[in-house]
Amino acid sequence: MAPSTSRTSVFLTAAILTLLFAITPIACWRPWPHLNPNSSDLLYDASKKFEGSSEFVHLRYHMGPVLTGNITVHTIWYGxxxxxxxxxxxxxxxxxxxxxxxxxSVAGWWRTVQLYTDQTGANISHTVQLGQEKNDRFYSHGKSLTRLSIQSVIRSAVTARTKPLPINPRNGLYLLLTSDDVYVQDFCGQVCGFHYFTFPSIVGYTLPYAWVGNSAKQCPGVCAYPFAVPDFRPGWKALKSPNGDVGVEGMISVIAHEIAELATNPLVNAWYAGQDPSAPVEIADLCEGIYGTGGGGSYTGQMLTDHDGATYNMNGIRRKFLVQWVWNHVVSYCTGPNALDQ
Known part of the structure; x- marks a missing residue:
């Protein structure tokens, strides 16, 4: 193919991807199941078991790459x-x-993610480590971000004159975290976080990334549930958080959700259910709102209570966390380390 034709093809591809990204929410996390007749949510009601199990869920591998090498999470603290x-x-x-x-443990939760493989049979890495960090405390792109301007924030972080984040397309994950005074397109109304990959036309590289926002001031009852309850659930009592910060506590489960899906579907062509790669149903989407045995619908499942009354379901390094379960394709239902049958 001639060089000019190749360049035209690249630009057209980038334009098409940009259009798809701007129109269609990709790989989004929703805190509450919405009964949409065109979604998989109705499958929960048809299930013979709890924990989201259903013979109608067909999570398939679409031959794309997964993260089999040691995973490094590079963090951008925006705000x-x-x-x-x-x-x-x-x-x-x-x-x-x-x-x-x-x-x-959190590591026990990750073992379910490790069950997923690429086309060579290699499993997702057991190693997830913190990489370099970048602080953007002066809101370089403003306090209102769109889906595309999020990619511009990432571009600024990897091209900064001083201490830029390293470029690692193979095993790097780029985690953009926005503070509680930053509004992001569709935040609270439709999503609490999402993941995708950057466009070379914007960032210069194809990098798997996720965004998660702190909902403490905007919609804690939506994105920090069950440590805050939504206004449309009068009479419900919020649970006590294990680390004393409701907004960040809500972020933890969303971060877990997005990292699990980035590992199994980094370029949106690996593990997902459904026929539309622009709106895939991924391993954490299938388990939204499920934190323990018996979970499904509006019930979180059986969780644990600490000595001070805080609710959690997993132990970490000197801390406890509440993290949603993920889909286990071997047994075809949602699983977690605190399952009563383990």
Missing amino acids: RWQKSQKKIIRGFINSISDVHARHP
Whole structure:
């Protein structure tokens, strides 16, 4: 193919991808199941078991890459963050590979993600480590971000004149976290976080990334449930969070959700259910709102209570966390380390 034709093809591809991304929410996390007749949510009601199991769920491998090498999470802290908030999030990410944590552990939760393989039979890596970090405390792209401007924030982080984030397309994950005073397109109304990959036309590279927002001031009852309850559920009582920060506590489960899906479907062509790769149903989507045995519908499942009354379901490094379960394609239902049958 001639060079000019090749360049035209690249630009057309980028334009098409940009259009798809701008129109269709990709790989989004929703805190509440919405009974949409065109979605998989109705399959829960038809299930003979809890934990989202259904013979109608067909999660398939579409031959794309998964993250089989050691996974490095590079973090962008956008806005103003307290040191205590950063410690909670860092603690969770470090806990993913900590095999010494008390059962049930975050590492035990990750073992379900490790069951997924690529076309060579190689499993997803057991190692998830923190990489370099970038602070953007002055809101370089403003306090209102669109889906595309999120990619511009990432571009600024990897091309910064001082201490740029390293470029690691193979095993790097880029995690953009926005503080509680930043509005992001579709935040609260449709999503609490999402993942995709950057466009070379914007960032210069194809990098798997995720965005997760702190909902403490905007919609804690939506994105920090069950540590805050939504206005449309009067009479419900919020549970006590294990780390004392409701907004960040809500972020932990969303971060877990997105990292699990980035590992199994980084370029949106690996593990997902459904026929539309622009709107895939992924391993964490199938288990939204499920944190323990018996979970499904509006019931979270059986969780654990700490000595001080805080609710959690997993142990990490010197901390406890509440993290939603993920889909186990071997047994075809949602699983977690705190399952009563394990």
